[in-house]
Amino acid sequence: MNLVYDLRYATDHFPGIGTHARALAGALLERERISTITFLWDPRADNTRFDLAPLRRHPRARWLDVHVSAMAWRTAHGTGRVLAGLSADVFLSPFWLQPRAARMPCVLTLHDVLPLALPRLVSQPRRWAYTWELRRTARAAAVLTSSRFSRDEILRLTRIPDSRLHVIPLGVGAAEAEPTPPAGVPDRPFALVVAAAREHKGLDTLREVWRGLAGEAPLALVWAGAGSNARPQRVGEDHVHALGRVSPGELEWLYRNATLVLVPSRYEGFGLSLLEAGARGTPVLASDIPPLRETGEGVARFVPAGDVGAWAQAVRVLAADTNAREAMHRAGLARAAEYGYARCAEQVEAVLLDLVRAAHGAAA
Numbered sequence: 001m002n003l004v005y006d007l008r009y010a011t012d013h014f015p016g017i018g019t020h021a022r023a024l025a026g027a028l029l030e031r032e033r034i035s036t037i038t039f040l041w042d043p044r045a046d047n048t049r050f051d052l053a054p055l056r057r058h059p060r061a062r063w064l065d066v067h068v069s070a071m072a073w074r075t076a077h078g079t080g081r082v083l084a085g086l087s088a089d090v091f092l093s094p095f096w097l098q099p100r101a102a103r104m105p106c107v108l109t110l111h112d113v114l115p116l117a118l119p120r121l122v123s124q125p126r127r128w129a130y131t132w133e134l135r136r137t138a139r140a141a142a143v144l145t146s147s148r149f150s151r152d153e154i155l156r157l158t159r160i161p162d163s164r165l166h167v168i169p170l171g172v173g174a175a176e177a178e179p180t181p182p183a184g185v186p187d188r189p190f191a192l193v194v195a196a197a198r199e200h201k202g203l204d205t206l207r208e209v210w211r212g213l214a215g216e217a218p219l220a221l222v223w224a225g226a227g228s229n230a231r232p233q234r235v236g237e238d239h240v241h242a243l244g245r246v247s248p249g250e251l252e253w254l255y256r257n258a259t260l261v262l263v264p265s266r267y268e269g270f271g272l273s274l275l276e277a278g279a280r281g282t283p284v285l286a287s288d289i290p291p292l293r294e295t296g297e298g299v300a301r302f303v304p305a306g307d308v309g310a311w312a313q314a315v316r317v318l319a320a321d322t323n324a325r326e327a328m329h330r331a332g333l334a335r336a337a338e339y340g341y342a343r344c345a346e347q348v349e350a351v352l353l354d355l356v357r358a359a360h361g362a363a364a
Helices: 015-028 053-057 075-084 124-137 148-157 203-216 248-257 272-279 290-296 308-320 322-337 341-363
Strands: 002-006 036-041 061-065 090-092 106-109 142-145 165-167 190-194 220-224 240-244 260-263 284-287 301-303
Touching (some): 015 036, 015 053, 015 272, 015 341, 106 341, 148 165, 148 290, 190 248, 203 220, 203 308, 260 272, 260 308, 272 284, 272 290, 272 322, 284 290, 284 308, 290 301
Parallel strands (some): 002 090, 036 061, 090 106, 106 142, 142 165, 220 240, 260 284, 284 301
C-alpha cells in the first residue's frame, strides 16, 4: 500500500493535532504493509515543536513540499490538485478537510464537533463555513474519531454515515524533548492545567477556585497554553502563574514536576492532557464528562464540571493525600501504556487496507 499523509498540521499553529500527526506518522512508517508514505509539507509553515528529521530520513518516506496552506479557504482545492498529480492508493489526514476532486480514497480525522455542539462559542460565519465543509467531509471514504463520545456527537450533528466512521483513540508517545523548566514557575508545589484560553476548557472554574483559596491554597496553579489576552488573573501572592505557550521540553518538565494535573473542561473530544499526565505518573483531577470518563475511569478522580466548591475541596483533599497520589501514579502509568502509538497505527492501517482492498476489488 502506498500512502499519502498530510503532515502540514505538525506545526506550531496546531500543537495538539500536530502532536498526534507527528507521532502517528512515525508509527505508520513501522507498519510493514505500508510500502511508502509520501508526506505533504508546506515549507513556509512555522515549526519549532516537532522533530521531522527522522521522518525525512526513513527509507520508506517520500517528501513533497507543497505551497498550499494547511487551513485556508483554498486548501481543499489546492490539496486536490496536489493529489491529482500523485500515484498512490489512499490519502490520510489528521484533520477533517476533504480535498476536492480527489482521485483516491480519502481518510480524514474529526476529533470533535464543538462548533455544532456549543454554537454560542463560535461566530455565525465560522459556524456556517464549518457546516459547509463538513458536508464534504461526509463524502470521505472514512472518518476517524478518537472516542465513542465523539462518534455519537458526530452522528447526532453531521451527515457523516455510521458505516464510514471509525473510533480509534489517540496514542501517547514517548517524550522526545529534554525536560526544561520554564520561566515563571513557582518554587513551591503546584497544580498544572494545560489548555488554550477557550471558554469550554473551564479555566474560569480554576480562577474562582484559586481566588477563593487565596493564601490557603495548598498548591500554586500553573497554566500552560495559548491565550495571553485571557490569562487567569494572578491572585494574592502569585498563587496563579500563567505561562502562555510552552515548548515541548518545558511541557515535559511541567508534567513531570506537577503535584496534580487538572482537566476542568466542560467539553472535549478525547482529553489528551489526562493521558499525557498519566504517562508521567502524575495524578489527575478531571471534569466528570463522558469523554474524560471514557479515558480516565479508574485512574483519575472526577469532579462536577464548573462546580467551584467541589473543585476546591478535591484539590485540598488530594494535595494532602500522599497514599492516594501514589496509587494514582501507578494507575496512570498502567493506563497510558494501553495507549501507545503502535496500537493506534495498527488500527489506522486496518482502515486503510480495507479501503485499498475495496478499491482494487471494484477496479477488477
